[in-house]
Amino acid sequence: MRALSEKVTRKKAKKLAKEMAHILKHRGYRLKAPDRELLEQRLFALRSALAKDGDEFVYEAKKLYEAYKRHHEVLKKATFREFVESFGSAILIALLLRAFVIEAFKIPTGSMIPTLMVGDHIFVNKFVYGLRVPFTHRFMVRFSEPKRGDVAVFEFPGDGEDKGKDFIKRIVAVAGDKVRLRDNQLIINDEPVVSEVIAKDVPCDDESLAPCRCVRQIERIGEKSYISQHLAPPQPGDHVRCFDQRPDWPTDDPRMFGSKGTNGDYPEVKVPDGHVLTIGDNRDNSSDGRYWGFVPVDYIKGKAMFIWWPPGRWFRAVH
Numbered sequence: 001m002r003a004l005s006e007k008v009t010r011k012k013a014k015k016l017a018k019e020m021a022h023i024l025k026h027r028g029y030r031l032k033a034p035d036r037e038l039l040e041q042r043l044f045a046l047r048s049a050l051a052k053d054g055d056e057f058v059y060e061a062k063k064l065y066e067a068y069k070r071h072h073e074v075l076k077k078a079t080f081r082e083f084v085e086s087f088g089s090a091i092l093i094a095l096l097l098r099a100f101v102i103e104a105f106k107i108p109t110g111s112m113i114p115t116l117m118v119g120d121h122i123f124v125n126k127f128v129y130g131l132r133v134p135f136t137h138r139f140m141v142r143f144s145e146p147k148r149g150d151v152a153v154f155e156f157p158g159d160g161e162d163k164g165k166d167f168i169k170r171i172v173a174v175a176g177d178k179v180r181l182r183d184n185q186l187i188i189n190d191e192p193v194v195s196e197v198i199a200k201d202v203p204c205d206d207e208s209l210a211p212c213r214c215v216r217q218i219e220r221i222g223e224k225s226y227i228s229q230h231l232a233p234p235q236p237g238d239h240v241r242c243f244d245q246r247p248d249w250p251t252d253d254p255r256m257f258g259s260k261g262t263n264g265d266y267p268e269v270k271v272p273d274g275h276v277l278t279i280g281d282n283r284d285n286s287s288d289g290r291y292w293g294f295v296p297v298d299y300i301k302g303k304a305m306f307i308w309w310p311p312g313r314w315f316r317a318v319h
Contacts, residue, residue, distance in 0.1 A: 008057070008058045008061050008062065010050065010057060012061070013046065013049075013050055013057045013058070013060075013061040014050060016046070016061055016064065016065065017043060017046050017047055017050065017061075017064075020039070020043050020046075020064060020068065021043060023068075023075055024036065024039060024040060024043065026078070026079050026081060027074075027075050027077075027078075027079060028040075030074050030075065031071060031074065031075070035070075035071060038067055039064070039067055039068065039071075042060070042063055042064040042067045043064060045060045045063070045064070046060040046061055046063075046064050048060075099126075099134045100126060100127060100131055100132075100134075101125075101126055101127045102123055102124065102125060102126060102127070102305075103123070103124050103126055103301075103302065104121060104122070104123055104124075104308070105121070105122055105123075105124055105153060105166065105168065106119070106120070106121050106122075107119065107120040107121075107122065107168065110205075110206040110207070110208060110209075110282055110285055111168075111169065111280035111281075111282050111285065111286035111287065111288065112151070112168060112169065112170070112280055112281050112282060112286075113204070113205050113206050113229065113281065113282040113285075114205060114216065114227050114229060114281065114282075115151065115170075115226055115227065115228075115281045115318065115319070116151075116168070116281075116304075116307070116318065117205065117313075118207075119310065120307050120309070120310070120313065121307065121308055121309035121310070122304050122305065122306065122307050122308065122318060123304075123305045123306060123308055124153050124301065124302040124303065124304055124305060125302050125303050125304075125305050126301060126302035127143070127302075128143065128144060128302065128303045129142065129143060129144055129145070129146060129300060129302065129303070130142035130143045130144070132301070137155075137296070137298040137299055138298065139298065145174070145297070146171050146174065146276055146297060146300055146303075147171065147174070147222065147224075148171055148172060148173060148174060148177075148188075148221045148222050148224065149170065149171065149172075149221040149222055149223070149224025149226065150170070150171045150224070150303050151168065151169070151170050151171075151303065151304040151318050151319075152168070152169065152170075152171055152276075152278065152300050152301075152302070152303055152304070153166055153167070153168045153300070153301045153302050153303075153304065154166070154167055154168075154169075154278070154295050154299045154300040154301055155167075155299045155301065156292075157292070157293065157294070157295050157296060157299055158292045158293070166301065167278075168304065169278035169279060169280050169286070169288050169289070170226070170278060170279060170280070170281055171276045171277070171278055172186060172188070172221065172277055172278065172279050173188055173271045173276065173277040174271060174276050174277075175271050175272065175273045175274060175275060175276070175297075176270070176271060176273070177189055177270070177271045177277070178190070178265065178268045178269070178270050178271075179268060179269055179270075179271065179277055180248075180249065180250065180267060180268045180269070181246075181247070181248055181249040181279075181283075181290075182247070182248055183247050183248065184215070184217075184230045184247045184283065186219065186221075186279075187268075188221075193219050193220065193221055194219070194220040195217045195218065195219045195220070196217060196218045197215060197216070197217045198216055198217060198218055198227070199214075199215065199216040200215050200232065201213045201215075201232055202214055202215075202216060204229065204231070204282075204285075206282060206285055208241070208285050209231065209241065209242075209284070209285055211238065211239035211241060211242060212231055212232070212234075212238065212239065212241060212242035213231075213232040213242075214229040214230065214231060214232055215229060215230055215231070215232045216228070216229045217229075224319065225319065226281065226319045227281065228281040228282075228283060229281065229282055229283065230245065230246075230247065230283040230284050231244070231245045231284045244284065245284055246283065246284050246290075249290045250263060250266060250267060250268070250269055250290075255291075256290055256291055257269075257289065257290055257291055257292060257293045258290070258293075271294060272294060274296060274297050274298070275294035275295060275296055275297060276294065276295050276297060276300070277289045277294055277295075278295055304318040305317070305318060306318055
């Protein structure tokens with residue numbers, strides 16, 4: 001317990017009473033019965049004074065502190081139980097924060113390059129869309145809906161080996177939107193997304209596309225601006241991987257979601273109610289909604305906030 005200053009305010013007196021109650025509860029057994037009884041009486045007197053108007057609490061606070069000082073050496077060391085309770089409280093707070101407010105994630109793949117690099121560690125805001133019941137797809141209360149341009153973490157919506165895994169992609173369309181990709185241009189509700197090419201022949205910064213070059217552009221969806229990339233036109237002699245461009249979607253390829261044979265809205269896809277469409281910023285190396293479909297809104301865990309690791313990318317906001 002800290003020393004009581006000369007000027008005793010009501011706030012400091014209340015703090016003294018709280019600390020003394022804690023000490024007597026956990027360490028009072030160390031005192032002889034008469035000494036403990038005296039401290040309990042002084043504590044009662046202080047609490048009674050605090051319940052009244054006037055400055056009587058100043059006198060009682062000083063008397064309590066003087067009584068405590070006589071036993072300081074006996075009472076100053078915390079018990080093992082106190083350490084356990086403090087540690088348990090810290091763990092509980094951390095678990096609650098992780099479940100409802102903020103959680104750390106590590107980026108395992110290059111699907112969001114150049115926004116997020118492999119190995120980036122990010123914090124995700126789990127509170128922004130609402131309070132979700134842990135380990136379920138149910139929300140207790142919603143604060144906002146996912147928006148176009150959000151970089152969201154969500155549970156993979158399909159079956160197979162990825163079932164239950166966390167994915168991170170960009171939301172490009174919400175319920176009711178009609179979407180297509182033509183010549184690497186996103187088109188939403190018949191309106192091309194505003195884009196500006198900023199580099200036509202740069203390294204892709206992706207090990208899977210190491211032999212290739214990429215085109216990068218700034219895209220603007222609503223209030224969000226971000227950089228996406230796709231493979232540059234291949235040159236004679238380029239690696240076969242550099243020819244694997246996917247500038248258009250949906251396509252006639254039956255392996256891809258929204259193909260002509262199964263999609264009544266072809267040559268577009270329409271996002272159903274309660275869902276969003278997600279696509280990676282690294283357009284030619286991303287397993288996303290073009291392959292496995294829409295994400296139920298209830299599967300979304302949160303919105304990416306900022307990168308906290310590695311050095312050099314500390315506290316960089318995720319746009």
